[in-house]
Amino acid sequence: MNTAAATTPQNVKAQSQESRRTTLPIGGMSCVNCAARIESVLRHIDGVSEAAVSFAGENATIDYDASRVDLEQLASAIEQAGFQVLPETVRLRIDGMTCASCAGRVEKMLREQPGVLSAQVNLASEIATVATISGTRSTAGLIEAVEQAGFGASPAVSAAAEREAADKAEQRQARRELWVLIGAAVLTAPLIMPMLLAPFGIHWMLPGWVQLALATPVQLIAGARFHRAAWAALRAGGANMDVLVSLGTSAAFGLSLVMLVSGGHLYFESAAAVITFVRLGKWLEARARHGTTQAIRTLMALRPETARVRRQGREIEVPAEAVGRGEIVVIRPGERVPVDGKIIDGESQLDESLITGESLPVFRGVGGAVTGGSINGDGLLAVETTSVGEESMLARIVALIQDAQGSKAPIQRTVDRVASVFVPVVVGIAAVTLAGWIFAGASIADAVINAVAVLVVACPCALGLATPAALMVGTGMAARAGILIKDAQALELTQAVDTVVLDKTGTLTEGRPEVHEVLADDEDELLRLVAAAQHGSEHPLAEAVRRAAAERGLAIHRAAEFKALPGKGVAARVNGRELVVGSPRLMAERGIDLREYRARADEFETAGMTVVWASDGDRLLGGIALGDKPRASSRDALSRLRAEGVATVMLTGDNRAAADMVGKALGVARVIAEVLPADKARTIESLRAEGRTVAMVGDGINDAPALAAADVGFAMGTGTDVAMHTAGVTLMRPEPTLIADAISISRATRRKIRQNLFWAFVYNTIGIPLAAFGFLTPMFAGAAMALSSVSVLTNALLLRRWKPAVPTKPSHRRWR
Incomplete structure (x- = not known):
């Protein structure tokens, strides 16, 4: 509860x-x-x-x-x-602690209070978590006790409440940004309509005051974020894309106001269009940032909110963060493990696939280590807590992801870096133009018109469109092929990939065990009996045996007196036969001789497979070899990558024998096995240190740090949410061939982005001198910018001709 x-x-x-x-x-x-x-x-x-x-x-x-x-x-x-x-939990924020002894004093004072069951103080977060008998101590009473010890205290919200509040604030901000974008688009559409209709011979224009009414909210409300950011950049002595947007739109808008009063061509549509399109790009970036924080939230959610702890001779539920090192936590069958610790009583199968990448549940007995976030199988466990807080495995994985993500180069800000030079140059040219015309004897009005023409022709409409236009088309085409690209940064990095590191379990293999061979004189009979004996088991190996029996069309009888033997196997009565199915240790305990099939079984175990044995009374029936099976498309996928000059590395937490077997079968040049999550990330970092551009492909939480450490991460859509949020590219089908397709579409999209930026600067390079020398009026400057926008959009739409190497299956036509 x-x-x-x-x-x-x-x-x-x-x-x-x-x-x-x-x-x-x-x-x-x-x-x-x-x-x-x-x-x-x-x-x-x-x-x-x-x-x-x-x-x-x-x-x-x-x-x-x-x-x-x-x-x-x-x-x-x-x-x-x-x-x-059930205890009542109180969280207090403690002020004035400077060392571990301070935290110990606060803990001691709190534990001595009547009705307090436990107290844990985290020095790093300055949070005290106190479990009390409900009604015995008020929050005010606990605060008074802390203050008597010489420290300050105040109520603190729970970690879950803090995350929920942050999520709600982020959602409110995202909704606001979306509505501002939609409003700007609705107001801008009538303004740019004349430009779109002109090529068809339709000449239509809104009255000037209507244009002003439509453009003003876009300029002042939708554009406010750019104006504020531009002012901040200028105060700091720099110039970025915001300065370019603010300067160009303000010049066009201001000139239009003057022309509206004095008579002349208006440029409201230029100002509104720039702000709308650039806001679209910013909104896409915000969605990508939300995906990054979602990965951390999903990791944090792996640990249960509560833990069942033995205190003062009884079991009580307390917040997981209130469990201290050395305390005994009781974990029932089917529950998720709340802490890192060591088993002191009981034995069970633990599903650690989310942490270690091992596809099969592992047996843990007394003395065995358990990791917070793993799932307990069929046994009752008592675990002594060994790691809490920032020392836990999940906390370290979160820290690894945060560090890796924070160290990535800001490639997406390339345009900002160009703009930092471009903007001062344009402003300087405009100022020189103004002074030059005045010095040449032109009127002030003519000089201003020519200077404004320089600013208008340098308006970053095409620059603002270059990346989002190509990104939208490219990612749309990728989605049709089952490839989701998170953001422009992931796209830019993917096109440069020269090394692909692939996780084994669930990426190159199916991620579930299959029957490879039956060691028996009568294979069907053994499969039938073992499937019947394991009819009530949810173990992945049992499911594999039942699938194999069903594929052979075998009739399976119901077992009687089914009994699970935790960590060993099962016992059951089938058609009057006393069957025992399980590990070699179980057979040895029953005195069953395995020599008849031992040599062949050793071969399978050396190859990384598991052999399940079965006996009838004291007679050996045989064994069944099970193992993970490579995906049918894995070899072709790796072959395509090699043909493109991309090096392939298989990185896995599985044992060396299983990894080598899969690597040899698929033709992987390099295999790295038996690595923990931290080691995976370090391996990626070492490859990057060699000057390689590395892509990591995985599907589990154990892959998340490596996905974040790589230049770009690829996550299988069949994998965990953490992997997909951490990765820059998600493959919606479990098809390794999509990796080469993702690299292909990213390279095509990147080429379009570069082409768009090139043409945008070509227009500016030609237009600015023409405007400065008076050959280009603001009206034609706006037309030139409109032409540059049309060319950028048209060039981006050419991406629709891209096709994946492997045709998309009919089931994915919904993407079309």
Whole structure:
């Protein structure tokens, strides 16, 4: 039960000074009889005048005399009856701590308070998490205790509440940006319509005052972010894309205001179009940034919010962040492990695929290590906590991703760097133009018109369109082929990739075990019996055996007296036969001789497969070799990459034998096996240090740090959300051949971006001198800019001719 959702205890004074009422949340009730039992126990306590237990509300309302009985005694009586009083969790922000001894003093003071079950103080975050018996201590009382110890304290919201508040704020900002973009687009459309209709001989123009009414909100509201950023950049002594946007749109808008009053051509459409298109690019960037933060949030969500801890001889649920090193955590079958620790009691199969990349559950017994975020199988475990907070495996993975993402070069800001030189040059040319014409004897008005023409022709409309136009078309074409490219930075990096590192499990292989061979005289009979014996098992190996039996059309009988043997196998009665299915250790315990098939089994195990044995009584029936199978398209995908001159490396957390077998079968030149998440990231970094542009392909959380460390990450769409949010490219089908297609479309799109930028600067290079020497009026300068915009869009649309090397399957026509 979530303690955060528990009923808030209320203490209400009744008839006398010491008569009180409290409500305690109760855990462990399974029926109304449990509630009646608790009521009976409470009413027999000296000092309790009335007790009412609600099974539906899972709480007990108690009237008692505080001078004769306290809340700790009431809680103890309930727990002695076999139930739990769920603790209330209080989070405090502590001020004034300077070292570990300070944190220890605060913890000691809090733990000594009446009703406090536990207290954990995190020096780094300056947060104290206190578990109390509900109603015994108020937040104000705990704050007073901390202040008496010489420190400051105040209520702190939970980590989950902080993340939720941040998410809501980000969503509100995203919605606002989208509505501003939509509003700007709606207002800009009528302004640019005459430009779009002119090539067809249709000459239509809105009245000047209508243009002003449409363009003003775009200039002042939608463009406000650019104007503010431009002013900040200029104050800092620099010039970026915002300066270019603000300068160009303000010049066009200001000149249009003058021309509206004095008569002349208007340029409102130029100002509005630039702001709208550049805002579109900014909105796409914001979506990409949200994907990055989502990866961290998904990782954080892997750890359960609560943990079941043994304290003072009973099990209580507390926030996972309140568990201290050395405490005993109880993990039931099917639950996610909340902490890193060492098993002190019990044994089970643990699904660690999200952490280590190992596709099969692994056995863990007493003394074995468990990792927070993994899933417990069929056993009850007691785990001694060894790592908490920033020391846990999940926290370290989060830190690795943050570090890797923060170290990436800002390639997407190339245009800003160009603009930092371009803008001062344009302003200088405009100033020289103004002074030159005045010095030559021209009127002030003519000089201003020529200077403004320089600014208008340098308006970054084409520059603003160059990247988003090509990006939208390129990513749209990629989506039709089942390739999702997150942002322009990922696209720019993908086209330069010369080394592709691929995870084995789930990327080059199917990611699930398959039956490779049956070691028995009667293969069908063994498959039939083993499938029947494992009928009630959810283990991946059992599912593989059942699939193999179904593919052969075998009739499977239902097993009787099914019994799971955690970490070893299963026992069941099938058609009167006493079957035992499981590991060599299980067979050895039963005295079963495996020599008949041992040599062949060793060959399969050397190749990285698992052999499941079966016996009938004391007689060996045989074994079944299971292993992960390479994807059908993996060899072709690697062949295409080699043909393109791209080096391939297989990187995996699996054992050396299994990795070498797959690498040899697929023709991978280099195989790196048995690596942990941190080692994967370091391997990527070493490849990058050699001057390579590295792409990492993976599908699991264990791949996330390597995906972030690579120049660009590729995630399989069938993998985890963390991998897909961390990666720059997501392959929507589990087809490795899409890797080469992604590189192809990114190179084509990058070429279009470069071409667009080239033509945009060509127009400026030709237009600026013409405007400076008076051969180009502002009206023709605007037309030139409009022509540059049309050419950029047309060039970007040519990307629609791109086709993937492997035709898209009909099931993906929805992308069209």
